[in-house]
Each structure stands twice: as C-alpha cells, then as structure tokens.
Amino acid sequence: MTTRREVLSATAATALLGALPRPAGAQTWPTRPIRMIVAFAPGGFTDIAARIVSERLATILGQPVAVDNRAGAAGIIGTEAAARSAADGYTLLMGTISTHAMNVGLYRSLSYDPVADFAPVSGVASSPNLLVAHPSKGIRDVAALIARAKAQPGVLTYGSGGNGTSSHLAGELFKSLAGVDLLHVPFRSTAPAATALVSGQVDLMFDTLPSALPHVRDGRLTALGVTSSQRLPSLPEIPAVAETVPGFEMGVWTALFAPAGTPRAVIERVDAATREALPQLAPRFAELGLEPFSAGPDEVAAHLRAEIAKWTGVIRQARITAD
Helix, strand or coil: CCCHHHHHHHHHHHHHHHHCCCCCCCCCCCCCCEEEEECCCCCCHHHHHHHHHHHHHHHHHCCCEEEEECCCHHHHHHHHHHHCCCCCCCEEEEEEHHHHHHHHHHCCCCCCCCCCCEEEEEEEEEEEEEEEECHHHCCCCHHHHHHHHHHCCCCCEEEECCCCCHHHHHHHHHHHHHCCCCEEEECCCHHHHHHHHHCCCCCEEEEEHHHHHHHHHCCCCEEEEECCCCCCCCCCCCCEHHHCCCCCCCEEEEEEEEECCCCHHHHHHHHHHHHHHHHHHHHHHHHCCCEECCCCHHHHHHHHHHHHHHHHHHHHHHCCCCC
16 A cells, blocks of 8 residues: 555655756757758759748647748858857758768868768658750750760750759769760759750750659650659659660759757757658659658768768769869
8 A cells, every 4th residue: 555655755756856957958849930941042952842841840840940042152151051050959951962962072162061060850852853955955855865965066055053063963974974065054053044944045954853843744844864773653754864874873862950069859859750741741742753751860971971972982083173
C-alpha cells in the first residue's frame, strides 16, 4: 500500500524536476516567424521547392515560414547571408547542389564554407534537369541538336542561371561528352534564363523540371531529354540524354541548412517536421517532376561530402572557374 509519505515524496520529486532548468535548445521553439532564405530568384527549382515545403512546415510548426529570395552571384549572396545569421533556428537556408557543392570548386575565395558555416538539417527535393529548346529552332531530339551544333559550331546558344550553376555545368558536360561547341549565355538566375528561352532570346537550356515542364506542355518549349541516367517513370515519352550521349547524367537537389551552432534540438525538430511533410507533399512534387529527398542531418552531411568531392573533380578536370 502506498503511504502518505511516499505520495508526498513523489510529488516533491516531480515538482523539483519541473523546476530544473531545461537544456539549451530544448526551450519552446518556435515562438515567432521563421525565415527561409532562397539564394535564387522566384520561379526556379529551389524557390518552388521552398514555397511548397514552407507552407506545410508552417502548419506543422505553428509559426509562419516566410521565403526570403536573396538572388545573385550563383547563390553566393543569399548563402552568405544565411551563414552570417543568428544560430537560433529562426533562419534556415534552402541549400542546393550549386551553393553547397559546385561553388566549392568554382570559386577560389568563396565567402562561406558550406561545411563549417552550416549545420545540415533535412533533405527536401531532388530532380533531374530537362534539356529544352525553343520550337523555332526545329530541333526535335538530342541527335538533331548534335548534328546542328556540329554543322554550325558556336552558333547555338544555351542559357543558364549564371557561371558555375548546375544549368551551366550541365551544358559544359554535354559539350564535352557530345563533342560540340555551344555558346553559353549566363543570366542572374535560372528564372530569367528560362524567360529568355521561352521568348527565343536563347536557343537551349538545361532547366529544372518544375520550371520547364509547364512550357513544354503548352508547346512553348520542346523537350529533348532528361538528364537522369534513364527515362523517368512519370515522363516515359521523354528520352534520357544518355540514350544519345552515353555517360551523361546530372541531377539537382535541395536541402535545409541552418547556421552553424544552431541547437541540435531545433535542428532535429525541423528535420522531424520536414520528414513528416514530405510524404504529404509527394503528389504535388510528382506533378512538378520532383522527388522527395528524405534525409536527416547526418545523411545530408554525408551526401554533401560526396557531392563536393564529385563536382570539384569535374570542375577541375574541365578547368572551369567562375572568378
């Protein structure tokens, strides 16, 4: 039988535990709106993924999650701003293959360190690019593109989101493997490059699926090939570029990062919320040609290390620099 003394002792112990200070980072969070920096202009792959996931995160976390576009310099401006933000969980960055892997090999004096200055939080989305052409060029497939480019070296133009971005490096990889000469036309980000392609100012682009597919479906662009190693089950009618150019493969990804020093408890909460959101967002992602990139902090860190090694090697071998 429980005695009165035992009840009083248990009550006192519970009160004492409740009075003890809670560990740093485990305090109630969030208590105010969260900013999610996107280092590119509205309308591109990163921005679209950020807006889709931020809306769901706001519901799960109980606070607004506002997308803050800080475009420029191949994502460097926005990424540096995130790195210099307070490590309190109220600033997140939608990092990408460009900001966190490719820029390492492209810039000799990068103003941030994608490993030391950031804490990986959670994977968000991945997608191959889509090689598209303006219909006025009359190019219907990759073989026709290669034939035209070899007949007219340096005449066909391809737009990109800027020197060193994934859309640029996809073009350089294609040029190398296909043995053709295309003229690179860099823009401030992928969104204005895509606009220029639709208006016919440039001839080609390796654009993201969410950006390019609507224009393909309404006939304003011609899809030549996806940059995955094989055709996508969701788009079986579009061949892989690798079917004509063996070995060609290129994919993009986004993941959430926080400034280094952000409490682990906060990171784990954002990761849990993101992984809760992704299955709910999968149908919407599929409509846009995206796949959920479900990965926790440690998995994102390992993926990042592998991507940095891969793209640094490719960039050095091709002798590509952006500064």
